[in-house]
Structures are given as structure tokens and as C-alpha cells.
Amino acid sequence: MRTRLTVGIAALCAAVGIPAPARAAPLEPVSAATTATALPVVNMEATVLAAQIDPRRPDNTLTPGAKSSVLAVEQALQAQHLLDAQWVDGYFGTQTVTAYSAYQRSLGYTGLDANGLPGTTSLTRLGQHRFTVSHQISAGAKVQRDGKVVDARTQAMLTEAERLLGARLKLDQGSYNPGGDPTSAGTHDGGGVVDISVTGMNAATRTATARALRQVGFAAWVRDPSQGDWPWHIHAAAINDTDLSTQAQHQTGDYYLGRNGLANQKPDDGPKVAIHTWEEYQRSH
Structure with missing residues (x-):
């Protein structure tokens, strides 16, 4: 008949005069996070x-x-x-x-x-x-501003630009507006793009407004009638808005490359600021 071994490893090693082996650490399960x-x-x-x-x-x-x-x-x-x-x-x-x-x-x-x-x-x-x-980005829900549609991200950017200016901005045209003003060439078809009224603004105020918009992450330009078939206004496209139309994507890309956002691709004629996105602005303030 076989006798079951009941002596522990440590006791057995001691009996024969050899050191007991070190106990191995238990293996940790690999988590989803790992x-x-x-x-x-x-x-x-x-x-x-x-x-x-x-x-x-x-x-x-x-x-x-x-x-x-x-x-x-x-x-x-x-x-x-x-x-x-x-x-x-x-x-x-x-x-x-x-x-x-x-x-x-x-x-x-x-x-x-x-x-x-x-x-x-x-x-x-x-x-x-x-x-x-x-570094995930979201355009957010669609909201109303001055009777126009914009996304929540654009709304937040406009609100911060107003704080910098100490003045209220009024929209002439909002976002998600396909088939709207034909002179916009499709830039307002998606999100992130607005036209801002300059009624009552002098040249200095128009420039200051474009600068504040650029500071919070818009590609923004003062547009005048000599550039196209439109009245004076400020055109602004929110960089990195994931709902940008193809045409608006081209404008924001051109802005980074020092162009004016128009089909003629002339040099940028707006106020000079350090270019950054809305998320970069938020992290620095």
C-alpha cells in the first residue's frame, strides 16, 4: 500500500539539509486596461x-x-x-x-x-x-443662436470671443445651411461656420472682432464687397470642427498655410495671431 506524502516542501528541505526554494510570486491576470x-x-x-x-x-x-x-x-x-x-x-x-x-x-x-x-x-x-x-473632439448638439443653427462647440467659442471683446456678436448666417447664400460656396453646409454682422462696427472694431475669433480657434476674416458678391461681414470657420463641409475644411487648411480662405488663395489679410484650435486655447487658459 502506498503512503501519502504529507511532509511540506520546506520541512523536507530542512530534513535533508538544503535551502527551501523561494516561493514564486503569483501571476497577475492581464487586465483589459493593461x-x-x-x-x-x-x-x-x-x-x-x-x-x-x-x-x-x-x-x-x-x-x-x-x-x-x-x-x-x-x-x-x-x-x-x-x-x-x-x-x-x-x-x-x-x-x-x-x-x-x-x-x-x-x-x-x-x-x-x-x-x-x-x-x-x-x-x-x-x-x-x-x-x-x-484628445477626442465633439461638435456637440445643434443649438439656436440669433435664429440660426450652430453646434455646441461653435457656440462655446463664440461666447468666449464675446468675453474677450466685451461685446455681443450677432450672426448673419449660421451653420448646417445647405442651399443658403450661394456666395458662401458650400462653406456653411456643415457645422462650425458662421458669418457675423459688422453693422455699426468701424474698421478697428472689425479687426478686433476677427482677432478675438482667431484667438479662440476660428479661421476668421473680414470680408468686404471688393472680394465677392457680398456685403461687409466677418466669416469664421471653427478649426477642427468634425462637421466641417469639404469647402470649409479647405478654408481652415488654407488658414494654417497663410492664405485668405478664398478661391484666389491670396495671402492671409487678417490680424496676425498664434494659430491654435479651441481645445488648445482651453488648455492654455
């Missing part, structure tokens, strides 16, 4: 900014701070068979915008929701098991 932190991180702010600027560049210069994030997005689009390998280069040019728009449509999105600018939902879904998303 797995997530091992993935690359896509900075949404930088990625969306590159998607506005890069297609407007005359060359393949990369948007500063965006390369690794754009590369991760492009690699994911390539894995979806939406982007050829030759365009996986960290440059969010027209090919990448087109591919991202196709990805949005594959999710069932249409119209502004498939404008080629990464939104939080689509970007997060694209990144499943590939990357996580930081």
Missing part, C-alpha cells in the same frame, strides 16, 4: 488637423505632431482594403481623406457624417484592437 495601454495612441486633435491641412499643401510636408497618429489610421484603412500601401506615409492627403470617407460610408454614414474627417465614433471603431484614441 492590454489597451500596449496599443498605439492616436491623437484625434492632431489627426483631424492634418486632414484639413495636408490636402491643401503644395508638397508632402507632414503636419507637426501628427505623423504617428496618421500612420496608425492609414495602416488601419489599409487593413480594411480602403487605402493602397503607397499612401501609408503619415500624410493625411486627399487619398487618405477619400479612404476615410469610404470607411465612414461602410459604417452606414452619409452626408456630413462621411466627410472624411475622423469623428470619435468612427475613429474608435477603426482602432479596435489596433489603437486607442486620445
